[in-house]
Amino acid sequence: MAVKDYIRERFFPHIWCPGCGHGIVMNSLLRALGELGMSKNEIVMVSGIGCSARISGYLDFHTLHTLHGRALAFATGVKMSRPELNLIVPMGDGDALAIGGNHFIHAARRNIDLTAIVMNNRIYGMTGGQYSPLSGYGTMATTAPYTNIDHAFDTVELATAAGASFVARSTTYHVQQLTKILKQAILHEGFSVVEVLTQCPTYFGRKNRAGGAVEMMESYKKDTTSIGSKAKKENPDLIERGIFVQKELPEYCDEYDKVIERAKAKMPKE
Amino acid sequence: MRKENIKFIQGNEACVEGALYAGLDFFAGYPITPSTEIAELLSYRLPQKGGKFIQMEDEIASMCAIIGASLTGSKVMTATSGPGFSLMQEALGYAVMAEIPCVVVDVQRGGPSTGIPTHVSQGDVNQARWGTHGDHAIVTITASNHQDVFKTTVDAFNISETYRTPVILLYDEVVGHMRERLVVPKKGELPLVQRLRTSVKEGVDYHPYLPREDGRLPMSDFGAVHRYNVTGLFHDMWGFPSDNPDIVHGLLRHLVDKIQNNVNEITRYREYHLKDAEIVLVSYGSSARSANHVVVARRARGEKMGILELQTLWPFPYDLVREKCANAKYVVVVEMNMGQIMEEVRKAVDRPEKVFLANRIDGSFITPTDIRSILRLIQGKGV
Amino acid sequence: MGKPKLKAHIINPEWCKGCGICIHFCPKNVLELNDNDKVFPARPSDCICCKLCELRCPDLAIEIEIEQESQ
Numbered sequence: 163m164a165v166k167d168y169i170r171e172r173f174f175p176h177i178w179c180p181g182c183g184h185g186i187v188m189n190s191l192l193r194a195l196g197e198l199g200m201s202k203n204e205i206v207m208v209s210g211i212g213c214s215a216r217i218s219g220y221l222d223f224h225t226l227h228t229l230h231g232r233a234l235a236f237a238t239g240v241k242m243s244r245p246e247l248n249l250i251v252p253m254g255d256g257d258a259l260a261i262g263g264n265h266f267i268h269a270a271r272r273n274i275d276l277t278a279i280v281m282n283n284r285i286y287g288m289t290g291g292q293y294s295p296l297s298g299y300g301t302m303a304t305t306a307p308y309t310n311i312d313h314a315f316d317t318v319e320l321a322t323a324a325g326a327s328f329v330a331r332s333t334t335y336h337v338q339q340l341t342k343i344l345k346q347a348i349l350h351e352g353f354s355v356v357e358v359l360t361q362c363p364t365y366f367g368r369k370n371r372a373g374g375a376v377e378m379m380e381s382y383k384k385d386t387t388s389i390g391s392k393a394k395k396e397n398p399d400l401i402e403r404g405i406f407v408q409k410e411l412p413e414y415c416d417e418y419d420k421v422i423e424r425a426k427a428k429m430p431k432e
Numbered sequence: 433m434r435k436e437n438i439k440f441i442q443g444n445e446a447c448v449e450g451a452l453y454a455g456l457d458f459f460a461g462y463p464i465t466p467s468t469e470i471a472e473l474l475s476y477r478l479p480q481k482g483g484k485f486i487q488m489e490d491e492i493a494s495m496c497a498i499i500g501a502s503l504t505g506s507k508v509m510t511a512t513s514g515p516g517f518s519l520m521q522e523a524l525g526y527a528v529m530a531e532i533p534c535v536v537v538d539v540q541r542g543g544p545s546t547g548i549p550t551h552v553s554q555g556d557v558n559q560a561r562w563g564t565h566g567d568h569a570i571v572t573i574t575a576s577n578h579q580d581v582f583k584t585t586v587d588a589f590n591i592s593e594t595y596r597t598p599v600i601l602l603y604d605e606v607v608g609h610m611r612e613r614l615v616v617p618k619k620g621e622l623p624l625v626q627r628l629r630t631s632v633k634e635g636v637d638y639h640p641y642l643p644r645e646d647g648r649l650p651m652s653d654f655g656a657v658h659r660y661n662v663t664g665l666f667h668d669m670w671g672f673p674s675d676n677p678d679i680v681h682g683l684l685r686h687l688v689d690k691i692q693n694n695v696n697e698i699t700r701y702r703e704y705h706l707k708d709a710e711i712v713l714v715s716y717g718s719s720a721r722s723a724n725h726v727v728v729a730r731r732a733r734g735e736k737m738g739i740l741e742l743q744t745l746w747p748f749p750y751d752l753v754r755e756k757c758a759n760a761k762y763v764v765v766v767e768m769n770m771g772q773i774m775e776e777v778r779k780a781v782d783r784p785e786k787v788f789l790a791n792r793i794d795g796s797f798i799t800p801t802d803i804r805s806i807l808r809l810i811q812g813k814g815v
Numbered sequence: 816m817g818k819p820k821l822k823a824h825i826i827n828p829e830w831c832k833g834c835g836i837c838i839h840f841c842p843k844n845v846l847e848l849n850d851n852d853k854v855f856p857a858r859p860s861d862c863i864c865c866k867l868c869e870l871r872c873p874d875l876a877i878e879i880e881i882e883q884e885s886q
Binding site: 173202203204206208218219222223224225226227228229232235236237238239240241242243244246247264265268418421422424425426428429 | 457458460476479480482484486488489490492493494496497498499500501502503504505506508522523526653654655656657659660661662663664665672673
Binding site: 165166169174175176178179180181182183184185186188189190193334335337338341374375376379 | 829832835839840867871872873874875876
């Protein structure tokens with residue numbers, strides 16, 4: 163299907179700011195779904211709260227716009243009761259890793275077949291530019307007017323440590339890589355995490371003099387590199403892009419089906 | 433061989449039996465005293481009938497997971513106690529706003545905070561009514577004995593499906609943990625309300641939030657032919673967010689009216705010896721067991737005492753209570769909290785000054801002796 | 816099978832927010848903003864149909880239509 167076939171056209175143009183990276187993530191995601199040939203009725207999109215979460219309203223799937231941080235918990239209920247559905251869970255960085263941090267690590271630990279897309283713009287955009295756990299030491303935000311003293315963690319390392327069986331990272335500059343990675347993440351049977359570095363020119367960009375959308379995307383080009391590249395060895399500060407983890411592990415719903423078999427086998431005969 | 437299926441079990445297990453009878457498909461929960469047995473039993477029983485059980489990482493996740501599962505067409509439940517019930521409030525409000533059928537069991541223990549995990553109270557009554565933020569209506573039901581625990585559990589699922597609303601089962605530690613006889617009704621003996629699904633065909637515009645003429649809201653399972661949006665924001669009849677004042681007003685009124693306008697259909701209660709009663713005891717949950725004991729003993733001595741045992745606490749049946757207490761000289765509310773239902777009874781009756789409280793709030797079960805001492809004070813007979 | 820030939824830049828001015836991403840990242844400098852701050856193809860003949868503008872647009876506002884190969 164074409165990109166436009168997947169959208170709820172009557173709601174466009176969308177509310178995201180000019181140059182917002184989330185729009186690019188949406189674009190790449192729709193291309194991934196189109197290339198996979200997925201049908202709309204088999205997709206359930208569960209989002210949290212924030213600018214990233216608004217993506218679900220614009221797309222013509224079964225869409226569940228939930229509570230801040232809780233998308234993965236809702237998605238777990240949907241997936242467990244209907245494992246044949248395809249669950250895509252777009253979340254913001256604060257949404258997924260601050261208030262949602264606990265649900266994130268447990269969904270990863272369970273290896274339940276959900277595709278978590280962490281749209282990391284290092285800020286709480288919808289509420290006006292407060293810092294998030296991914297903002298980083300020394301950045302400016304409305305709640306860090308004397309610079310942020312919180313260090314960020316590394317989403318890829320966190321997901322990996324929590325047991326996610328597919329972990330990847332790309333950026334809104336690297337759209338072709340992003341589409342490829344999203345396709346693999348969706349196909350992967352297990353918990354997939356795709357972190358996307360995406361720009362919030364309106365808040366993060368302005369507050370941190372990082373420029374507009376174009377400058378921020380140029381920085382994604384300049385400050386990232388492929389996993390294990392020569393450039394990374396020469397400059398360890400570069401952020402790696404690509405697929406970090408891709409393992410075949412027992413999926414949670416499949417394991418529960420075996421529980422059902424065991425339970426039925428043990429039932430007393432009438 | 434006995435034809436009846438008789439068990440000697442805890443109240444928590446009676447609740448499990450009721451839920452399975454009603455067609456429970458999915459349970460997500462977190463251990464907390466004194467409700468843990470519900471989770472343990474369902475982890476064992478649900479997969480036996482192909483249902484799904486998951487122990488989530490906390491109560492918030494449990495409430496969220498059951499909402500997600502309900503949207504795929506499953507009958508869902510979670511179970512907790514005070515501290516967990518506090519955690520679930522935000523998601524409970526989501527289920528209210530998005531009109532999602534689900535059953536939430538709170539087996540009350542002493543509170544506030546960690547309180548007294550293995551001891552009884554009935555302190556969560558007002559929290560069940562107002563725990564989640566914003567104007568809203570909620571259905572809350574309780575029971576005092578296992579046969580009624582079973583029946584009210586089935587009722588909870590039925591009411592949940594009929595009105596597309598969460599229903600809170602507010603039991604307490606005494607009923608939850610005590611052992612009593614339960615006769616499990618046969619299949620078909622108690623009526624069940626199934627999920628009402630839309631008859632709108634594929635390709636035709638489906639409105640998830642447009643009531644039918646009879647007021648019911650047909651649902652469509654996630655994964656089926658209709659794709660729509662579900663959100664906790666105020667929304668139009670397609671489920672898309674709106675801040676239009678007419679839509680906001682209309683939806684809020686609808687959420688409240690669909691419960692408040694059906695108080696009679698939702699109200700469940702028991703009454704004994706009320707017809708000529710001069711003293712009416714109003715009670716619920718395990719307190720009602722002791723209250724009932726007092727009524728039986730006093731009647732045997734010729735005193736005109738009766739009991740109104742409430743099972744539906746919210747929406748509070750003001751008209752019923754006014755009617756049943758109309759001829760009483762005294763109304764004594766028996767409960768294990770600081771007068772949460774007493775306040776509602778005061779609002780209901782013709783003369784609030786005739787309403788008294790017989791309570792116990794130290795974690796111990798309120799006994800007939802406790803009630804009798806308070807009755808003597810009220811009746812002016814001294815200690 | 817030759818190089819893809821451009822048929823048209825299909826631009827939706829209602830959806831375009833003039834963010835400038837497509838303009839900046841076009842390898843052939845084909846695009847510019849018009850007086851209404853919407854993108855337009857200033858040098859369409861330079862277009863190599865790489866479609867990076869279409870892929871990077873946050874608003875789905877630009878589409879590259881390719882000439883169909885004749886038999």
